[in-house]
Amino acid sequence: MNKKTVLTILNKKQSKEKITMLTCYDYVTAKLISSQDIDVLLVGDSLGNVKLGYENTLPVTIDDMIYHTKSVKRGNDGALLVTDMPFMSYEINIEDAIKNAARIIKEGGAQAVKVEGGIEIIDKIKAISDAKIPVIGHLGLTPQAINKFGSFKVQGRTKEAHNKLISDAQALEKVGIFAVVLEAVPEQLAKEVTERLKIPTIGIGAGRYCDGQVLVVDDMLGMFTDFTPKFVKKYANLGETIKTAVKNYIDEVKEGKFPQKENIYK
Numbered sequence: 001m002n003k004k005t006v007l008t009i010l011n012k013k014q015s016k017e018k019i020t021m022l023t024c025y026d027y028v029t030a031k032l033i034s035s036q037d038i039d040v041l042l043v044g045d046s047l048g049n050v051k052l053g054y055e056n057t058l059p060v061t062i063d064d065m066i067y068h069t070k071s072v073k074r075g076n077d078g079a080l081l082v083t084d085m086p087f088m089s090y091e092i093n094i095e096d097a098i099k100n101a102a103r104i105i106k107e108g109g110a111q112a113v114k115v116e117g118g119i120e121i122i123d124k125i126k127a128i129s130d131a132k133i134p135v136i137g138h139l140g141l142t143p144q145a146i147n148k149f150g151s152f153k154v155q156g157r158t159k160e161a162h163n164k165l166i167s168d169a170q171a172l173e174k175v176g177i178f179a180v181v182l183e184a185v186p187e188q189l190a191k192e193v194t195e196r197l198k199i200p201t202i203g204i205g206a207g208r209y210c211d212g213q214v215l216v217v218d219d220m221l222g223m224f225t226d227f228t229p230k231f232v233k234k235y236a237n238l239g240e241t242i243k244t245a246v247k248n249y250i251d252e253v254k255e256g257k258f259p260q261k262e263n264i265y266k
């Protein structure tokens with residue numbers, strides 16, 4: 001598959017081609033997804049929920065992110081590989097932010113990092129980008145701020161929040177991010193941001209007018225069912241497929257129907 005780069009993503013905005021992104025956390029899934037010519041694989045810190053079973057993304061560590069990035073990297077065929085910087089790996093100071101972003105690139109093999117937040121952390125985002133590490137921003141519902149938000153709800157609904165999101169997006173663009181994820185924001189707000197920025201917007205629960213879309217792969221495949229936001233479309237029901245397969249296996253082992261001749265060494 002053609003190897004995608006940051007330029008591929010930037011050019012898609014110019015040519016008005018939609019950008020496709022899915023989260024991915026392991027080798028097998030990376031092989032399957034990248035075989036379909038997806039643009040971006042995101043090793044999201046949502047792995048805290050869907051792979052590690054935490055209540056939220058806050059306990060995820062930089063070592064967790066590097067471990068999963070390495071696995072995805074080995075299976076990836078051509079997609080741009082982006083990894084989330086986990087909670088408190090970039091907020092404390094500029095030195096930590098650069099060091100941790102560099103670990104994700106050098107040890108994990110990602111080509112870019114994603115960071116949640118706006119003007120409050122602009123100095124860290126600028127420093128990472130100045131250190132030659134491409135950055136994707138993440139605005140709107142930023143799951144690492146769950147304890148401030150109180151719950152996972154749509155953001156940017158008041159005039160003040162609407163204006164702040166636009167100025168955050170413009171400030172991030174100015175310091176060099178190459179794309180921004182907009183999560184759980186009204187469609188009209190996402191449209192306005194998309195029209196004002198030269199860099200692409202990638203929406204998750206942000207409506208139809210973003211330059212691209214992203215979903216959590218375990219949500220869209222019907223694997224993760226602890227909670228399903230309104231914006232998720234299930235393209236498969238692998239959870240049920242797995243349960244049925246396992247049930248059939250158990251029944252066949254108990255009934256002596258497995259293994260059969262073709263599964264046995266002479």
Ligand code: KIV
Pocket residue numbers: 023043044045046047084138181204214215216
């Ligand atoms: O962690 C994640 O999976 C994400 C996506 C929802 C964009 O940040």
